[in-house]
Amino acid sequence: MKKTLCILAAACLPLAAQSADADAAKALLKKNDCFKCHALDKKKDGPSYKEVAAKHKGEADAEQKLLTHMTTSPKVKVDGKEEEHKQIKGKDEEIQNLIKWILSL
Ligand code: HEC
Numbered sequence: 001m002k003k004t005l006c007i008l009a010a011a012c013l014p015l016a017a018q019s020a021d022a023d024a025a026k027a028l029l030k031k032n033d034c035f036k037c038h039a040l041d042k043k044k045d046g047p048s049y050k051e052v053a054a055k056h057k058g059e060a061d062a063e064q065k066l067l068t069h070m071t072t073s074p075k076v077k078v079d080g081k082e083e084e085h086k087q088i089k090g091k092d093e094e095i096q097n098l099i100k101w102i103l104s105l
Pocket residue numbers: 029032033034035036037038045046047052055065066069070076077078085086087088089102
């Protein structure tokens with residue numbers, strides 16, 4: 001886990017100056033079936049990505065929180081039942097781009 005985080009931090013540096021690639025972010029969500037429970041701006045089983053961005057606005061560790069959420073299967077409530085949150089699959093830089101994009105919504 002530690003190693004992945006280091007790689008991500010390194011990949012983050014060159015990306016920091018650019019804005020996120022929205023098409024790539026959406027493609028990654030689609031590939032991972034994340035739209036099953038999340039929409040861009042409507043609540044489904046999970047919060048909309050705009051809601052997520054609003055919730056974490058101004059937090060210095062927002063990127064880290066979303067990364068942890070997407071990669072460690074925390075318990076979430078879906079339809080009143082507790083289940084493990086889906087883990088995202090993708091390259092470090094793809095996930096980093098997705099997180100930047102969500103937080104920019
Ligand atoms: C089975 C339904 C379901 C699927 C599929 C799902 N999520 Fe979620 N997700 C949730 C729920 C429910 C929450 C709310 C958790 C909470 O607030 O406690 C959530 C929360 C989140 C959050 C907010 C975390 C935070 O700290 O605010 C992010 C980001 C997120 N999901 C990303 C994803 C991504 C990326 C995928 C695809 C890999 C995905 N989700 C797939 C149900 C789902």
